Amino acid sequence: MDRRTFLASTLAAAALPQVLAASTAAYDPRPQEVAIKSQFGTGQLLVLPRSHYLYFVTAPGRAMRYGVGVGKAGFEFTGTATIAVKKEWPTWRPTDEMIEREPENYKRFIGNTDAQPGGPDNPLGARALYLFEGGKDTFFRIHGTNQPNSIGRSVSNGCIRMMNEHVIDLYERVPIGTKVTVL
Numbered sequence: 001m002d003r004r005t006f007l008a009s010t011l012a013a014a015a016l017p018q019v020l021a022a023s024t025a026a027y028d029p030r031p032q033e034v035a036i037k038s039q040f041g042t043g044q045l046l047v048l049p050r051s052h053y054l055y056f057v058t059a060p061g062r063a064m065r066y067g068v069g070v071g072k073a074g075f076e077f078t079g080t081a082t083i084a085v086k087k088e089w090p091t092w093r094p095t096d097e098m099i100e101r102e103p104e105n106y107k108r109f110i111g112n113t114d115a116q117p118g119g120p121d122n123p124l125g126a127r128a129l130y131l132f133e134g135g136k137d138t139f140f141r142i143h144g145t146n147q148p149n150s151i152g153r154s155v156s157n158g159c160i161r162m163m164n165e166h167v168i169d170l171y172e173r174v175p176i177g178t179k180v181t182v183l
Contacts, residue, residue, distance in 0.1 A: 029067020
């Protein structure tokens with residue numbers, strides 16, 4: 001081993017604990033009050049899909065942070081929308097695109113207009129906040145889930161998932177017309 005290889009190996013080994021510490025930081029989906037840049041307006045929702053968090057700005061520089069599950073690569077929503085509709089225990093039907101992509105998973109919805117009634121087995125969970133752009137439904141939602149293990153992951157068809165108890169809390173806090181920015 002020459003001196004250059006030895007030094008490079010030593011530096012890499014010394015840096016390893018710092019890299020591991022940064023990459024294994026515990027993800028905590030529980031709602032908690034946190035500091036946020038003051039550029040975001042009070043009452044606004046901000047979603048950071050890469051970190052799997054949603055922020056509800058409660059005051060200048062302060063926000064409630066919630067863990068979320070987001071869309072898998074290629075299916076995520078980005079941009080700014082407005083909450084135009086809120087529903088408790090919403091019905092659910094996959095979009096035509098979802099049925100086309102995965103007909104085997106959604107075969108009971110092919111050739112009809114059936115929707116799954118609200119309830120604990122419904123993929124939208126306990127509450128849903130419907131995102132609209134320019135007065136039109138984006139078909140993206142912030143909603144509860146019957147798959148709590150999906151929180152902190154990028155696995156959905158584009159919607160933003162929350163634990164049912166967390167989406168109920170958020171639902172009570174945000175009115176129709178709330179601005180939602182997904183970065």
